[in-house]
Amino acid sequence: MQHFFHDRARNEGKRMRTRSLLIDSAIALVAERGVLNTTVQELTRAAGLSNGTFYNHFDDREQLIREAATAIAIVLAEDIAERVQDVDTGLGRIVVSTDMFISRAAANPDWGKMLSEASKNAFDMQLDFAQNLLADIRLAIRQGEPLQVPDRFRLFQIGALMVLAVEAQLVGRRQKSISRDTCDAMLRLLGATPDQARDAVDTYLF
Amino acid sequence: MQHFFHDRARNEGKRMRTRSLLIDSAIALVAERGVLNTTVQELTRAAGLSNGTFYNHFDDREQLIREAATAIAIVLAEDIAERVQDVDTGLGRIVVSTDMFISRAAANPDWGKMLSEASKNAFDMQLDFAQNLLADIRLAIRQGEPLQVPDRFRLFQIGALMVLAVEAQLVGRRQKSISRDTCDAMLRLLGATPDQARDAVDTYLF
């Protein structure tokens, strides 16, 4: 089991450290057997805690799952933000962040599985990510790209494509082109023609 | 509770009639509370049967759900096939069948909910529907439309858009444009430019 969030909380109070243990545990177990087959007892056991401890920190399993998914999303958003800060074009930022999101999920299947599982219940597409995406789109438009600001439903469509991409990575086939195909589709939904979408992908993805 | 499949089985043997009762019951209950919150006891109770009867017909709840979803998909595919048989253009058939699929789910939320729930587990996109779609795409290409035959992953993307459309209908907001936006997105993914997609939707959807 990875101790990513527990390590991060190394210098925080005991309460936060125990909480992080449970989050790491949730990520590992949900990845392994899905939300539905993860019991509170297993969760605490894997964290090296007693089951009663769970209720000192969370009201129920769903809350922990939500918190774990959110924690992952925040870290991903930070990593992506750092990576694209020296990409100047809106188009580039869109493509690179999308690709990076998908690649990270591929590189760390536990995180991908957790995001995918969490999205089954209530995953309004991580707001940070959506906000960043909208900013990048507006930048691209200002830079003359033929895109349009998506409305709420189109954003949901894009979210659905992202979730599908993450899940496809987890299944494990065709991994190379999943990122390309998802970026391509996203750009088309944002207003690019197929040719423009292909050019953008070719430019920013190698 | 609707007795759609039970009425259909009116003239079949007792075994099939009871089976149909369970399918109707599954559709109603899954729509009301989701797969996970539907117990076998409720299922049989709603069907006016004793709980043991369930196991004379199905191995477990999942099998019933799958069968119910399949039954719905088949009926929908038949209805759609009948409706588009006098649409001559491939483009028209694509748009009209997609719209009809979504509209039917909207008109009969129980069916929509069931398809959406079933798709959470195993959604290879109903094969009939995918096959018909592929045929329509090929027809459109022969008729000079600027589309391309989608590969497997692109088909999954289209499936994800369809599921999203159905789910959005169930939530109940913006119903008018869901069909339009989904057809539009689908055509873009199939190779149409945004302008071409908009024209096609305007032509075949009123």
Added chain:
Amino acid sequence: MQHFFHDRARNEGKRMRTRSLLIDSAIALVAERGVLNTTVQELTRAAGLSNGTFYNHFDDREQLIREAATAIAIVLAEDIAERVQDVDTGLGRIVVSTDMFISRAAANPDWGKMLSEASKNAFDMQLDFAQNLLADIRLAIRQGEPLQVPDRFRLFQIGALMVLAVEAQLVGRRQKSISRDTCDAMLRLLGATPDQARDAVDTYLF
């Protein structure tokens, strides 16, 4: 599945033939999975009948088991009686019938298993067999052998040794000596010294 009793009932009425089918079925299934894991549904299924038919013939499973065990015991007793009719000494008849009982159970494990299973509930040692045994003992005594007529409890002890022998055969190890060891023990319990018991076994068992 063997059709021993069904074949035997070939010329009887339909009722008896169906009944025999169920007895054959019970023997096969009980041998395979024990009384407790044999359901009425499997019983009728294996007999090629519908489950309702069972209740046209038996009140419950136990009755069928009892009847099947009895049927086996009767056939065995007949076979043994025929075999020992030309053994003149009481001692010889005791040893030969005991050996034959055990050997038959070894040769036909289904029968052995059924007898063993039936004995777990209520197996007052097949009366026919006990009666014959007592007659043989009295004959031996008249012929000057140093045996004594066993009382009721000693008969139970002998019965327990027989059941143990049958079960040991089914497990499959040391089969050669089981018959010898059981005859030897039985003769000792009937009053023979170890030497006399060994001599008798050596004389009548090869």
Added chain:
Amino acid sequence: MQHFFHDRARNEGKRMRTRSLLIDSAIALVAERGVLNTTVQELTRAAGLSNGTFYNHFDDREQLIREAATAIAIVLAEDIAERVQDVDTGLGRIVVSTDMFISRAAANPDWGKMLSEASKNAFDMQLDFAQNLLADIRLAIRQGEPLQVPDRFRLFQIGALMVLAVEAQLVGRRQKSISRDTCDAMLRLLGATPDQARDAVDTYLF
């Protein structure tokens, strides 16, 4: 309901005390209605616990039964060992321990019933008891008694005689002579002549 094992665990941790309650409960209920008619719910109810508690301590009913039978066997073996420690002859130890085993089962029918029920499934004859018996036999041989060390199958025969004795006690008839008859039979199987066996029983049993 007797609280024998619970009383014994008076000074142990809560876990062990609860466990003991379940063992006492199992002994009482199995004696009353047999293993097969004892449900987990009754078991916990009789112990004054909730049904879920059972599964905090045992995997299934069989495990509890096994454990209860083992606990009884250990206590009996200890008691017997204490009682025979001042019997000097091997023959005497054999007779006295056998008698004591049977008498204790008679005095405490719950224990007898439990041992008898447990032996239906897996009865390798309690190892302690078999080991002690073998030691006593070797001692008797060294002391010049005409016995022989039994092989494995003969040990099984002796075990079957013991189980029969316990069961006969439970039925309740002829209790006086069961011990005598069993000791007598056992000695004969170990190599004594009927006369020698009778003498030994007369010497050590009053």
Added chain:
DNA sequence: GATGAATGAGTATTCATTCAT
């Protein structure tokens, strides 16, 4: 804060038995 034993409502599943055909 952490522990872990105890709780008990909730659920799936089996299977002997009935009975209309």
Added chain:
DNA sequence: AATGAATGAATACTCATTCAT
């Protein structure tokens, strides 16, 4: 006589949750 669909009581087992220590 045979059929087989339906019945429903019986039961094992799970697991979120509580609470005394």
